[in-house]
Amino acid sequence: MDRRIQKSRQAIMDAFMKLMSEKDFESITINQIAEEANVNRGTVYLHFTDKYDLRDQCMEVQFNQLLRSCMPEEGMVFTSKTALLRTFEHLEQHASFYYVMLTSKGNTVFRDRMETVIQQSLNDHLDSIGLDKELNKDITVQFLISAGVGLLEWWITRSMPFPVSVMVEQFWQLLERLQLQSDELPNRSKKNLGNKAHYT
Template identity: 55%
Template sequence: MDRRIEKSKKAITDALIKLMTEKDFEKITINEIADLANVNRGTVYFHFSDKYDLLNYCIETHLNELVLSCHLGEDIDNFSSKHSLLRTFEYLEQNAFFYSNMLNNKSIPTFRDRLMSVALKSIDDTIDMTGNNSTMNKEVLVHFVASASVGLMEWWITNSMPYSAEEMVNQMLLLFERVQIFESSQYK
């Protein structure tokens, strides 16, 4: 992609996210986005059909990066890998501005649903159904783990990340071990 196009899209997406810290998404206008991005309205419309398309682009981009960070160089058959979870929490920490805005902006209720969908797919694709899990209903187990994981991430982000990424991963793995979702040998 042309660097000028990338630069314009980044300026536009950054402007939207910054504006969302100041006001509800529904009250943001294309003119405000263009002004803050230092581009004209036509440039915004060249890249995005409307502010909803822009918002979807922002969400998809960040969620795709979140998934990649979780599985980067990792054996995707081992969901409970401590390294994989740590990279995920570190990614969230590095992108706290975006995730905090998405989770705290009441006019974007679909963001949490999309985050949950990503978690469900990732966990469904990687959870080990042998050992302790062999007698479990996979659908129920996947929903339990996804709900717990997303809920914990959401709490951590919306409370200004009161603990380090590493502490959160350690606590999450201890909780999962307590309810015997994963065998302790998988944490290594």
């Protein structure tokens, strides 16, 4: 993409995010976005169909960055401690974006999209580790989605009251007690086996 075009597109996305931190999504207009980005209305429409398309593309950019950051080898969030660490580090680095998207009135689209991304990863992960027969997969997935997204949302919207290291360690210990980590991790801690946890 031409550098000028890319710069213009980024300016529009940045302007949109700034407005999202100040206004309700439904009240934002294309004219306001154009004015904030210092471009004309037509330029906005060259890049985006409407403000809904702009919102969706902003989300996709961030989600793609999150997936690239957290899924190259270890998998997503619940599948390894390294993936969990990368997830929290990414959220910390882009906290302003996630704060705006999670606190904007009426903007449930972002939370729904986050839940969908985690659900896809969880389904694959639970299939790979062989879920305990006493646990219903659908119930387990919904429980973990609610717990995981809820925790991430709480951490971001409360201005990250605990450092990444504490969040990762606490979350991992909770997952450990549910025995839902990947078998790829050596010497996984299980109380009934008396093994001592070891992380690489």
